[in-house]
Amino acid sequence: MNYWLVKSEPFKYSWDHFVAEGKSMWDGVRNYQARNNMMAMKAGDLVLFYHSNEGKEVVGLAKVAKEHYPDPTTDDPRWVVVNLVPVEKFPKTVTLAYMKSDERLKDMALIKQSRLSVIPLKAEEFDLIVALAHE
Template identity: 50%
Template sequence: MKYWLFKSEPSTWSWDDQVAKGDVGEEWDGVRNYQARNFMREMVVGDRGFFYHSQKEKAVVGIVEVIAKAHPDSTTDDERWECVDIKGIGPVKTPVTLEMVKADVRLSEMALIRNSRLSVQPVTDAEWRAVCEMAGVPV
């Protein structure tokens, strides 16, 4: 299993929106960055991810699971763009803010810090464990 981070502006698609979709989940659509798209192409069903609210909150607020591998993005006719489907697994006990991530030496190389604009990012096993620990989520 691999781990990821999915960033969303809560005013566009929030954790509550994701949870409301239930087990059916939702496409992680609208991504128009080649690197983020390529990361989605690497994903397999069962991979887990952090759901991250960008903008003002800037925090990991939930855990999601990939439920469908990369497929054409339904929001465009452009064949270059693909997306995965994800479903909410559960909220974190304690949101993990960007400031908390930056302050933790274990996370100093995390993509969230190094490439903060990327909407879909890989998370290493060690980073996953550290953020889960900070969030009060069992690994």
């Protein structure tokens, strides 16, 4: 089991929209590092859903429903998508400001590489964020 965090701008694709649809094909990733992370996702892996720009907080939990396959929105064979399904809307969001302030989270790729949109998490980081989201 691996843990991930995906970013989405809520104006383009919000958590609420994701829940309303019940699933999501995570397309539009055009960055090799993010692509490589998606290719490493396994069905059942858990994924934190983060709102960038507006909110700047982790809002919910998703899981990988289908492993990577070619991105149908482009003819370019380099890019892939995965399918995600919502698991849980967190009772409490975890903000970027908090994550930056916590010693245990300051090495997260989310903070160190702010432009990466698909980010691997350590189990400890994942567990801590989920715990904070339920406080």
